[in-house]
Amino acid sequence: MALYPMPSLPSxxxxxxxVSGAMRKNGYARHALIETLHTVQSSFGYLDDDSIRFVARSxxxxxxxxxxxxxxxxxxxxxxxxxxxxxxxxxxxxYIKGSDMLLETAEKHLGIRAGETTKDMLIGLVKAxxxxxxxxxxxxxxxxxxxxxxxxxxxxxxxxxxxxx
Amino acid sequence: MNxxxxxxxxxxxxxxxxxxxxxxNVCMDLACFSQGASQLKDEIAKVVAVSGKKVxxxxxxxMGPCSAGPLVAVDPEDTLYRHVKPSDAEAIVNSLGxxxxxxxxxxxxxxxxxxMRVVLENAGHIDPEKIDDYIAREGYQAxxxxxxxxxxxxxxxxxxxxxxxxxxxxxxxxxxxxxxxAKAGGDLKYVICNxxxxxxxxxxxxxxxxxxxxxxxxxxxxxxYAVGASKGFIxxxxxxxxxxxxxxxxxxxxxxxxLLGNNICNTPFCFDVEIRLGAGAFVCGxxxxxxxxxxxxxGNPKPRPxxxxxxxxxxxxxxxxxxxxxxxxxxILRKGGEWFSxxxxxxSKGTKVFALTGKIVNSGLVEVPMGITLRQIxxxxxxxxxxxxxxxxxxxxxxxxxxxxxxHLDLQVTYESLVQVGSIMGSGGMIVMDDTSCxxxxxxxxxxxxxxxxxxxxxxCRAGTAQMHTLLTRxxxxxxxxxxxxxxxxxxxxxxxxxxxxxxxxxxxxxxSTLRYFRNEYIEHIANKRCPAGVCTIQAPEEVLA
Numbered sequence: 137m138a139l140y141p142m143p144s145l146p147s148x149x150x151x152x153x154x155v156s157g158a159m160r161k162n163g164y165a166r167h168a169l170i171e172t173l174h175t176v177q178s179s180f181g182y183l184d185d186d187s188i189r190f191v192a193r194s195x196x197x198x199x200x201x202x203x204x205x206x207x208x209x210x211x212x213x214x215x216x217x218x219x220x221x222x223x224x225x226x227x228x229x230x231y232i233k234g235s236d237m238l239l240e241t242a243e244k245h246l247g248i249r250a251g252e253t254t255k256d257m258l259i260g261l262v263k264a265x266x267x268x269x270x271x272x273x274x275x276x277x278x279x280x281x282x283x284x285x286x287x288x289x290x291x292x293x294x295x296x297x298x299x300x301x
Numbered sequence: 302m303n304x305x306x307x308x309x310x311x312x313x314x315x316x317x318x319x320x321x322x323x324x325x326n327v328c329m330d331l332a333c334f335s336q337g338a339s340q341l342k343d344e345i346a347k348v349v350a351v352s353g354k355k356v357x358x359x360x361x362x363x364m365g366p367c368s369a370g371p372l373v374a375v376d377p378e379d380t381l382y383r384h385v386k387p388s389d390a391e392a393i394v395n396s397l398g399x400x401x402x403x404x405x406x407x408x409x410x411x412x413x414x415x416x417m418r419v420v421l422e423n424a425g426h427i428d429p430e431k432i433d434d435y436i437a438r439e440g441y442q443a444x445x446x447x448x449x450x451x452x453x454x455x456x457x458x459x460x461x462x463x464x465x466x467x468x469x470x471x472x473x474x475x476x477x478x479x480x481x482x483a484k485a486g487g488d489l490k491y492v493i494c495n496x497x498x499x500x501x502x503x504x505x506x507x508x509x510x511x512x513x514x515x516x517x518x519x520x521x522x523x524x525x526y527a528v529g530a531s532k533g534f535i536x537x538x539x540x541x542x543x544x545x546x547x548x549x550x551x552x553x554x555x556x557x558x559x560l561l562g563n564n565i566c567n568t569p570f571c572f573d574v575e576i577r578l579g580a581g582a583f584v585c586g587x588x589x590x591x592x593x594x595x596x597x598x599x600g601n602p603k604p605r606p607x608x609x610x611x612x613x614x615x616x617x618x619x620x621x622x623x624x625x626x627x628x629x630x631x632x633i634l635r636k637g638g639e640w641f642s643x644x645x646x647x648x649s650k651g652t653k654v655f656a657l658t659g660k661i662v663n664s665g666l667v668e669v670p671m672g673i674t675l676r677q678i679x680x681x682x683x684x685x686x687x688x689x690x691x692x693x694x695x696x697x698x699x700x701x702x703x704x705x706x707x708x709h710l711d712l713q714v715t716y717e718s719l720v721q722v723g724s725i726m727g728s729g730g731m732i733v734m735d736d737t738s739c740x741x742x743x744x745x746x747x748x749x750x751x752x753x754x755x756x757x758x759x760x761x762c763r764a765g766t767a768q769m770h771t772l773l774t775r776x777x778x779x780x781x782x783x784x785x786x787x788x789x790x791x792x793x794x795x796x797x798x799x800x801x802x803x804x805x806x807x808x809x810x811x812x813x814s815t816l817r818y819f820r821n822e823y824i825e826h827i828a829n830k831r832c833p834a835g836v837c838t839i840q841a842p843e844e845v846l847a
């Protein structure tokens with residue numbers, strides 16, 4: 137380990153300690169790259185250039201590989217999330233029960249496309265592959281809370297509730 | 302740990318439970334939870350405390366008929382209540398010892414009668430975070446039996462006898478796979494549990510991992526003993542945070558009880574398991590891609606051979622099985638291979654768990670013996686298509702499967718029969734579609750999924766699915782021609798035959814099966830610029846009039 141000097145933490149933000157703790161727990165093993173990126177995303181909400189560089193250097197993984205992994209997996213986001221996130225499930229059961237209409241409704245209401253965040257950074261719109269609550273399709277997650285049998289009207293109601301908060 | 306100690310734990314749980322006159326089991330699986338099952342359980346516990354009755358209130362995993370949730374089961378009366386609200390808590394507690402509450406009671410006898418529960422035998426009966434609950438239901442007896450009474454080759458032989466086949470969809474004989482890894486040289490081997498349930502519209506594995514985590518852990522430990530591995534990984538989707546939490550608790554408890562770790566049951570056998578999180582890539586369900594992902598790389602598949610059984614994780618012999626396959630191991634060891642192979646038909650033995658969803662009355666998890674007909678699953682267990690609509694097709698196998706029409710509903714469900722009609726067994730998603738679904742649009746939905754999920758390594762899959770998507774979109778928009786249809790069929794064959802891994806090789810299946818059974822819908826879109834189901838928005842109606 138002494139042969140490779142550890143990079144210093146990018147800032148004195150306490151969350152970096154959580155990230156470096158996760159790497160230490162895995163013995164700075166290269167195969168812990170995905171685990172570490174998960175920790176970064178759960179601490180910071182997304183992966184930015186600084187964090188990918190820091191993780192790549194700490195684990196002695198080529199930056200190209202770290203960036204490749206960060207962009208390959210859909211779960212990782214390279215953009216900061218909005219204050220709230222609405223996730224529309226686009227699994228088969230939800231699709232059969234009209235989730236594409238829900239997505240259209242949300243896109244129209246927010247004026248953004250799936251994968252984007254409103255300009256005021258209030259609401260992010262995400263299309264999920266399947267959250268596994270298929271028997272209650274169509275399913276929408278509001279900040280992680282699952283709501284089933286969703287309708288366009290109910291969805292707009294939720295979005296407006298956030299807007300006036 | 303030995304059999305006597307397990308028995309002691311089981312006995313103490315039984316004695317503890319015997320203190321209560323009744324058990325109220327509240328389903329806390331995602332579907333019920335999202336409808337307020339948590340508040341419901343708290344309310345019931347509160348009412349019970351006030352009433353002074355001796356009642357055990359327990360959170361359990363998925364009971365099955367999710368569409369009737371939140372579900373509450375009362376034992377020993379064996380009453381099932383549906384759509385229970387916190388305000389109903391009082392009525393339910395008051396009814397204990399007397400007549401059940403008629404307005405909440407649900408009669409799902411037909412739903413349950415034709416099911417056979419092996420993998421889900423504990424569902425609705427145990428608290429998933431309590432290892433002792435699992436032990437009280439014969440948990441870990443199979444592991445102790447294997448370690449103390451059987452040689453590794455005995456275990457593999459028993460598995461071969463049982464004729465269990467991989468439940469991830471491929472149907473490779475499990476005994477054969479274990480035997481190959483066992484024979485592979487080297488002292489370091491791995492066992493991997495594939496919990497990357499990528500098939501959209503399926504949630505069997507989530508339910509098993511969340512509801513009965515120890516069953517999976519026990520299955521993995523037995524597998525490790527049989528093949529000579531000392532290290533295991535469970536690869537779980539990051540989208541299933543509860544499954545990750547339950548498995549983490551499960552592993553900790555198992556270590557605490559000495560059922561994982563060094564010298565398990567005072568034998569030389571050492572085994573431990575780590576959890577690895579997926580990060581949202583469908584292709585990682587493919588075994589070589591999954592291995593790449595555990596190694597911390599992009600989930601790109603590799604050509605096989607060499608198979609992981611010979612050279613897998615970090616180049617070592619690796620056994621990869623699906624969650625449901627591991628969940629079948631313990632009962633087979635307890636009850637014998639013959640017992641298992643007595644269920645099912647032909648070369649498909651045992652049971653299969655399906656996530657029955659879509660346009661169906663009783664949606665949820667069902668476990669049926671192999672060889673049951675699709676009609677029995679959909680009409681008897683599922684209760685048929687609701688709201689007076691007519692059945693059109695049932696989709697099995699997810700993006701790798703196909704749509705099966707009405708004319709084949711009397712087909713017995715086996716690995717082979719489903720392939721014959723253009724679909725696959727798959728991991729267990731079963732989505733029912735009625736006359737409001739457009740089959741061309743469904744095909745486009747799946748191709749869009751495969752297109753975005755293609756890892757991009759091989760050209761037929763990367764470029765082929767994109768071209769198929771363009772053609773299908775054109776047809777859906779009413780701008781397709783008959784030559785587009787020809788080209789589409791041609792592409793299907795090319796992508797199927799030349800792709801590197803399972804994702805590409807099976808991606809055309811939804812298109813091929815809808816072309817086989819619903820060609821008229823494609824023709825209708827092309828020739829008459831009309832979507833029979835009224836789903837597709839056909840562009841440029843003026844042109845049609847002219």
